[in-house]
Each structure stands twice: as C-alpha cells, then as structure tokens.
Amino acid sequence: MNQKSVLLAVQGITKSYGKLPILxxxxxxxxxxxxxxxxxASGAGKSTLLHILATLDKPDAGTLYLGKDNLLALxxxxxxxxxxxxxxxxxxxxxLLPEFTxxxxxxxxxxxxxxNPSRVETRAKELLKLLGxxxxxxxxxTALSGGEQQRVAVARALINSPRIVFADEPSGSxxxxxxxxxHELFFELRKKWxxxxxxxxxxxxLADMADRKLFIQDxxxxxxxxxxxxx
Numbered sequence: 132m133n134q135k136s137v138l139l140a141v142q143g144i145t146k147s148y149g150k151l152p153i154l155x156x157x158x159x160x161x162x163x164x165x166x167x168x169x170x171x172a173s174g175a176g177k178s179t180l181l182h183i184l185a186t187l188d189k190p191d192a193g194t195l196y197l198g199k200d201n202l203l204a205l206x207x208x209x210x211x212x213x214x215x216x217x218x219x220x221x222x223x224x225x226x227l228l229p230e231f232t233x234x235x236x237x238x239x240x241x242x243x244x245x246x247n248p249s250r251v252e253t254r255a256k257e258l259l260k261l262l263g264x265x266x267x268x269x270x271x272x273t274a275l276s277g278g279e280q281q282r283v284a285v286a287r288a289l290i291n292s293p294r295i296v297f298a299d300e301p302s303g304s305x306x307x308x309x310x311x312x313x314h315e316l317f318f319e320l321r322k323k324w325x326x327x328x329x330x331x332x333x334x335x336x337l338a339d340m341a342d343r344k345l346f347i348q349d350x351x352x353x354x355x356x357x358x359x360x361x362x
Contacts, residue, residue, distance in 0.1 A: 135162040138327055139184065139295060144193035146179055153179050155350030157193070161295070164325040166317060168338035171347035177331035178299050180347065184329065185297045186214050197294060215244045219288030219296035221330075223303045225280040227272040227287075233259065234268040237286045244291055251290065258286040261323075262316065278309030285316065289326070298330035302337060314340060 139161035146154040153176040161167055171177050182188040184195065186202050195202045197217060205213055227236045234255055241251030259265055262282045272280055281301065288296050298317075302310035314337045320326045330337070338344045345352050 135164060137161070138163045138165075138198060139329070140194075140196040141184065142194045144180070144183060144190045144195065146176070146183065146188075146190050152350055154183075154190070154347075157352045159184075159345070159352055161327060161329055164321060164327055165343070166321060166328045166341045167330075168341035168344045169329065169331045169347060169352070170333070170338050170344060171331075173333075175347040176350065177347055180352075181297050181299050181329070181331050185218050185220050186210060187220065212244070215240055216291055217294045219291070219293040221281070221284050221288050221296065221298035221301050223300040225272070225284045225304075227280055227283060229272050232269050232271055233264060233275065233283050236272070236283055237290055240287060241290045246291070254292075255286065255290055258289055259283075262286055276309070277305055278312060281305060281309070281313055282316070285313070285320075289320070292324075295327045295329065298328065298332075300332055301330055302332070302334055310334060310337070 137160050139159065141157055141159040144154055144157035145152070157180060169177055169180065179188065183190050186205070189203070200213070202210075202213075228239070231239070234252070237255040237259060238251050241254065242248065256265070256268070259268055262285065264279060264282055264286070267275060267279060272283070275283065281304075285301075302313050305313060314334075317328050317330075318340065321328065332338055345354060
C-alpha cells in the first residue's frame with residue numbers, strides 16, 4: 132500500500148485581532164486525498180484559520196507549506212496567481228457574480244489564470260455535468276436554488292484542478308436534503324480525482340463522514356474526540 136505524501140503542512144500559526152488572540156499556535160498536516168473536518172464553537176476561529184490556510188489572510192506568525200511551496204513567502208500578484216492555480220475555496224454563501232451565467236461563473240478563475248478559453252469551457256461543462264447542472268448552464272444565480280448555487284460554487288473551486296479545496300461552512304445555508312447531497316459530492320470528487328478537502332463546519336453529520344475530525348479549542352487544534360464536551 133502506497134504511503135500518501137503530506138500536502139499541507141502548518142506549524143505554529145497564530146492570529147490576533149487587536150489584543151484578542153484567536154489562534155494560539157495551530158499545527159496541522161493534511162495528506163493528499165484526505166478529507167479533514169474542522170469544528171469548534173462559534174467565534175473559535177474556524178473561518179479565520181481556513182482563510183489563512185487558503186492564503187486569503189495572513190497569520191501573525193507560523194509556517195504554511197503546500198507541498199514544497201512556502202505560501203507565506205509569496206506576495207502580491209505571485210501569490211494571487213498561485214492561489215488561483217492551486218487552491219480552491221467554497222464560501223458559505225456561494226459568492227457567485229449575479230450578472231454572469233452558471234457557466235461563466237465557473238469559467239472565471241480559468242479565464243483569470245489565462246488558461247486556454249476553449250479548454251476552460253470544456254472543463255466547466257464537464258464539472259457541471261458531473262454535478263447535475265448541465266441543464267442550468269445558461270441560468271443566472273437568481274434562477275438557481277440554494278443547493279444549485281452551492282454546486283456551482285464547488286465547480287468554480289475545481290475549475291483549475293487545484294491541489295486542495297477549502298470550504299467554509301459549505302452546507303451552512305442549505306436545508307438538510309441539499310446539505311446531504313453536497314456532503315456526498317465531496318466524497319464522489321475524492322473518489323474520482325483524489326481531491327483533497329479541508330472544511331470548517333458545524334454539521335456533525337458532515338464532520339463524522341470525514342477521514343479526520345479536528346476541533347479548535349482555546350486557540351489550538353486538537354482531535355475532536357479529546358475536546359471538552361462543553362465546547
């Protein structure tokens with residue numbers, strides 16, 4: 132059996148807002164093809180951590196590597212280009228652009244990355260078909276249900292074949308049926324492409340499906356099973 136390699140390596144990540152410490156030394160390793168759930172009470176720092184891991188925010192201290200790439204050493208346009216190519220992000224409330232169609236929303240990161248437009252569109256159509264949205268390609272976000280919008284957001288996160296996808300409360304705005312469907316989708320994508328996912332969630336069912344369940348408590352990241360029940 133082949134041993135999986137470490138894809139994401141995090142050491143000593145700290146973050147404070149003013150005098151309020153949020154993250155007090157986060158350590159984390161994620162293997163290629165792994166699905167990791169991060170849980171914690173509201174305000175514990177789940178979203179803050181995810182934004183740092185996805186290079187959408189900077190920590191006060193620590194190290195962050197994706198493979199051999201030192202993400203905290205990347206700046207400006209170089210960082211933006213790297214993030215566009217190698218990191219996907221799914222927001223809780225979709226963040227789709229209302230003036231664009233489903234297909235256009237999915238294609239945007241590929242266009243921004245200056246990839247071949249024809250190949251980007253082919254890839255987008257493949258993803259939308261896989262996600263059951265082939266009949267909704269020309270619809271704008273306002274014509275889609277919440278579950279459909281979130282699937283579009285997942286397709287957009289995957290368009291550039293990222294090495295890792297982060298998702299912040301991906302099913303938080305969905306009803307139970309759509310949430311279950313979205314949860315199953317993550318595992319279908321892992322099975323099909325070996326996709327790596329790290330998500331923050333309050334959804335116990337989704338967390339229980341993950342390969343590992345971690346908990347932010349008192350600014351540190353620990354195995355969920357050892358977290359205090361009061362959190």
